[in-house]
Amino acid sequence: MINMQNIRRRLLAALLTGSALTWLPVSLASEALYDTVILKGRVIDPETEFDQIANLGIKDGQIAVITSETIVGSQTIDASGRVVSPGFIDIHSHTPTRLGEHLNILDGITTQLDLEAGAWPPTEYGDHYIGGAQLNYGSSVGHFAVRHAVMEGRVHSYFFTEDGFINTTGPTWTEGASAEQIEQMRIRLIQGLEEGGLGIGVLLDYMTDAVSESELQMIFETAASVAKPVYIHVRRGMPGDPNGLDEAIALAEATGAPTMICHITHSAMGGINEWLAKIDEANARGAHITTETLSWLAGGTAISADVFRNRDWRAIFNIDYEDVQWVPTGEWLDEERFLRYQRDYPGSSVNHHYVKEAWLLDALKWPDMMVSTDALPAFDLDVKTNPNIAGTFSHFLGRYVRDLGVMPLMEGLRRITLLPAQWLELSSDAFAKKGRLQVGADADIVVFDPDTIAAEAAYGDPYQPSVGISTVLVGGRLVASEGRRIEGRYPGKHILAPLATTTKFPY
Template identity: 30%
Template sequence: MSLALAFLITCNFTYGQSTKKNEAKVQFDLVIKNGRVMDPETGFDKVANVGINNGFVTRITTDEIAGTRTIDASGHVVAPGFIDYHSHAQEPYGHKLYVRDGVTTPLDLEVGAFPVNEFYEFWEGKSFVNYGTNVAHVGARLSVLDGQEPDGRVLYSAAMGRAMNDGSQFKTKLYDPKDEKAIVDAVEREIKQGALGVAYPIGYYTVVGSPEVNAVTALAGKYNLPITTHVRYLSQIPPSGYMGITEMLTIARQNNAAVLFHHVQSNCLGLTGPCLDLIDAARAQGQKVVGEFYPYQYAGTYVDADYNRPGFEQRMGIQASDYVITATGEHLTPKKLDSLRTAAPGTNLLMYTMKEEYIMEAFKRPGTIVGSDGMPWIVEGDEGGFNATFDTPYGAGNGHARGSGTHARILRMVRETKAISLMEAISKMTYGPASFLEDHVPQMKIRGRIQEGSAADITIFDPKTVTDNATPTIGENSLPSTGIPYVIVNGIIVVDDSKVQNVAAGVAIRNKTIE
């Protein structure tokens, strides 16, 4: 039974039929009128009015309805709120840019959090977007191998910096079966704190043994959770990203775990097509698997990432000058890169590795989803670098433009290339992500759709003008998207006439805790 049908039976509504006799008496908290309502699950696509009560869509009709607040969406698309499973910009400034880009649910599933409970406590009662996380496998390794305890948000944690400056055992110690039990126990403890799944960014610690990954994935199978992965080997020559995908497909299949592959085109480069073919073949054989992409030719990284070690030129087809220091915009020379390996291995970089044809291959492939991989924002003068606040001005944060403009860029690509339909593009940002997670996280069953009974997470955009404005240039990579004047989270207007409201509209996307 569909979400809409179940809701209508429960509430005794008549979906899509005229009720003009009684409609004038119905009052809603919020009404969106005259917009092109597009629901990718059902294919519903028509100009209609949407009524919202208590955080839920309770009416979609062509009849006149009244609300305490009304938004006239004439000439605009009314879509489900965008869902982004690849968000590292887990701070108010990052969230402010996300909602301007139409995102209502930015989750960190690639790296995750450790401890999981601290992540949820950090955001409780103060997030204007929905928030959630996987358990960070790398966090368990930091704890067990480096003796460092992250403070929930792993990428922001001082523990990561201490480990990087003290041998980085989490990414340099060769596989030892004696470590396995402690790491598995640490991951299981955090799963029980309501994690959405298990995150494996093993492209950043390729020394990890496959038996360890398999043992941890057995936990995902035990608790009916998905795994997500940035696979080993950012390379188009052996050992390649293609090999990394085959490894994780095998491990996921062995443990009956769903698997999400982050930024396929970034790892596979010239092998993007064959990598997506692998994923499609596995899905055709009954495996639950999805590939993700983002629409930019440059990636975010740091100096000491495994794939940036000497020999990167052949592996990725780039030169030292294709690396740019994120905070300054400086292009590297071979000498400068070598000096940073020793003096500042954690320096954040942009690297120009991807060609337009790799991106279009993923963009046009049915079943792929969009994930921004939005990185933490660096603000000049901050000692820690990642201390942007809600009031930090647009343009002041330095980072990757994908954290500002990914979703508007996808919509602009639809308009300019016509390579896929608008409905398919919306699905890649809404229903596609939701449907991957919904069998494991019940809250996602009512997101990624715009139907009677769905959560009122809604993005309203002008298909003729919506665009990304962020560029790689310092001062421009955190410019907000435009053409998305209204964004609603759980029935609360968070972007109102293109102005972000700092209201606690978001809810925790979280599994039940286990005693």
């Protein structure tokens, strides 16, 4: 007679001592308690501050148990010597493409959001994922796209195509709106929020001379009316000038709209401490304002952006032509090539190297500073982008958390998991189950080696995947194992948060 108990005991021992990923035989899989178990990892939950060697069991896409007891699953992942963390949430991305998704997964990103630019309608965001996504994704309602529909009579739901950035020299970006046009924008913004947009994204600095005080006030009032956040790229002045921030703070206080200041280090520059102090003072008065920073030091945007066409960008950024890279090739520019590429390839991107690491270190001292990628679009390995797309979170955890000791690992993980999830609960209840490792939470999980995690990507060589991240699960399903992405699994969801009513208005 076959002794099944002994077989199971020997099988469990093999699972606990064998390879990193093991599957139960079909004959025993039906008797396994969990779909997947992650064994002997250092499980870290930033909300409860749980930090112990433990076993984690997943059932039906959610965490079912965290225990020191022996558990068995149909699939076993050995996490010995590694950290088991909530999946990383990228609150500021611009790369909802297949290539962007593939590189994001290998950097531990399980939720990818464009909240600064947004889309309209928000249901159209992520069209590259029409056949399924490996990570979760979503967007705000894009004010720029609403403005485009009103000012130019055409719907352009997102701000780039495979040919590059959309034209930023037309009426959408350069002309003021009438009172009637502002009202038409308001109707469309409400419609986008009703359809599930996660707030309103405002590319204000890209249309700084076009957007009036009354239009901007309408945006904040619209968001406040449904208690959704505003995500704003504030107007940029000379280095450190806080006037753009002051404008956003005043509207956040006057309307009560929750407000995120996008990529504050790249906007504040040497004035970062003053800017953060102003946010603290406003919050002490009752405002609800937060912010985020990049872990990379260059800025990345369209070569035809307003700041490069209509303003003294060399004075604003305190750099010159030789500090700018043309993203498609990675080449460093001079004045002749900059102007030629701007004329011939207005939809292309540049990396402009102006942020000092000291400013970033000051930004990271702020207790609630989130970290994001601000990744530029990526479509093809032969057309370069910035390294943010492949190495933001590994760079943050490797350089700033481990090597420079800017903060403990628990706190570093809080900045890229729990903090964004808690902020995003303003937009959708779905985020109450993300950014955490707790029973009942979504099984969006990253397993990594804290001693080796690092970015391999670099400016001019942006597509090198991170090292030290071995396993990524989204919704309880493996999308990366042994540091390699798994093709053919698409557990990601389009996160939308529709309001209760619907405004009937034609696109």
